[in-house]
Amino acid sequence: xxxxxxxxxxxxxxxxxxxxxxxxxxxxxxxxxxxxxxxxxxxxxxxxxxxxxxxxxxxxxxxxxxxxxxxxxxxxxxxxxxxxxxxxxxxxxxxxxxxxxxxxxxxxxxxxxxxxxxxxxxxxxxxxxxxxxxxxxxxxxxxxxxxxxxxxxxxxxxxxxxxxxxxxxxxxxxxxxxxxxxxxxxxxxxxxxxxxxxxxxxxxxxxxxxxxxxxxxxxxxxxxxxxxxxxxxxxxxxxxxxxxxxxxxxxxxxxxxxxxxxxxxxxxxxxxxxxxxxxxxxxxxxxxxxxxxxxxxxxxxxxxxxxxxxxxxxxxxxxxxxxxxxxxxxxxxxxxxxxxxxxxxxxxxxxxxxxxxxxxxxxxxxxxxxxxxxxxxxxxxxxxxxxxx
Numbered sequence: 001x002x003x004x005x006x007x008x009x010x011x012x013x014x015x016x017x018x019x020x021x022x023x024x025x026x027x028x029x030x031x032x033x034x035x036x037x038x039x040x041x042x043x044x045x046x047x048x049x050x051x052x053x054x055x056x057x058x059x060x061x062x063x064x065x066x067x068x069x070x071x072x073x074x075x076x077x078x079x080x081x082x083x084x085x086x087x088x089x090x091x092x093x094x095x096x097x098x099x100x101x102x103x104x105x106x107x108x109x110x111x112x113x114x115x116x117x118x119x120x121x122x123x124x125x126x127x128x129x130x131x132x133x134x135x136x137x138x139x140x141x142x143x144x145x146x147x148x149x150x151x152x153x154x155x156x157x158x159x160x161x162x163x164x165x166x167x168x169x170x171x172x173x174x175x176x177x178x179x180x181x182x183x184x185x186x187x188x189x190x191x192x193x194x195x196x197x198x199x200x201x202x203x204x205x206x207x208x209x210x211x212x213x214x215x216x217x218x219x220x221x222x223x224x225x226x227x228x229x230x231x232x233x234x235x236x237x238x239x240x241x242x243x244x245x246x247x248x249x250x251x252x253x254x255x256x257x258x259x260x261x262x263x264x265x266x267x268x269x270x271x272x273x274x275x276x277x278x279x280x281x282x283x284x285x286x287x288x289x290x291x292x293x294x295x296x297x298x299x300x301x302x303x304x305x306x307x308x309x310x311x312x313x314x315x316x317x318x319x320x321x322x323x324x325x326x327x328x329x330x331x332x333x334x335x336x337x338x339x340x341x342x343x344x345x346x347x348x349x350x351x352x353x354x355x356x357x358x359x360x361x362x363x364x365x366x367x368x369x370x371x372x373x374x375x376x377x378x379x380x381x382x383x384x385x386x387x388x389x
Contacts, residue, residue: 038074039069040069041136043133044065044067045065045066045068045122045129046062046064046123047068047123048060048061048123049120056120062083063085065125067084068089068122077147078094081095081120093113094113095140096142096144097145097148099112100112101134103134109122110122110132111137112289121335121365174292
């Protein structure tokens, strides 16, 4: 009975160990799953989404340029475009073979995501960044298409059974060839059986040769089986010896456990009186330790509250300084806007003056052309008068 209990305890310990290992492996798998996606290309751009109501206007989803990255999931063989604004995911788009990235201007591109039921737009700082992003989009789109085709081929191979396994019969180890010999031997045997017996020794020697060949074959098979049987017998004997050895070790462990249990019982009987004397002292010591630990926790809480108050004061001071700087920046911005408006007015006035000056020059040129024409006619007339006189 005790051996069965000890055996059950050992089995329970083994089960607990296996469960612990399995749990550890599951935790490791979950941990590795959270880091299975790695960024393979990143750039910065202003992110927009199409207005879901009008389907025409662009709505900015980021106040400034943010990082837009291509991610690759090696376990699922999937490419994704992800962009975060702080802790908020403003783009989470899986690239499919049906997607198309369109350049609508020199610095702006867009693509439609049917899964998210939206259209994403990206505004880049230069045409080079837009072209690089478009090239990567086309590259990863082609990779997604190839991965999809490979997965479909694998599914077809696993779902469609092969003709050999479906239509062909599984050949048993006991085939007619193994029983009756090879084709040549069976033909020779049939010839010898169908032929009439004759008295010549040369013709009767063929069946005896064939039977001796078969007997040698079966003797070799029998020797192989005997060898395998001997190996199995040796393995069985070794296993039996190991089981006996394990039973002996288990019995020794049980005896040692019983001896230790008796020793513990004796020590408990001896120390029961001493425990009764020291019980009150132990209780007082425990009470003192609990009070000290409680006092220490309270002091730690007070220190933590003080630190939080200091942090709050520092944050308030930083907030006040930032607010003041913001006000100064706003005032400066207003001054700059006023200066800009004055410069625009001056520029407009200067342009008007230049336009008036140009008009006056045109008028003077026209008058000068008229005078020159009159002088030319006068000269011609004087020339004619001189010639006539």
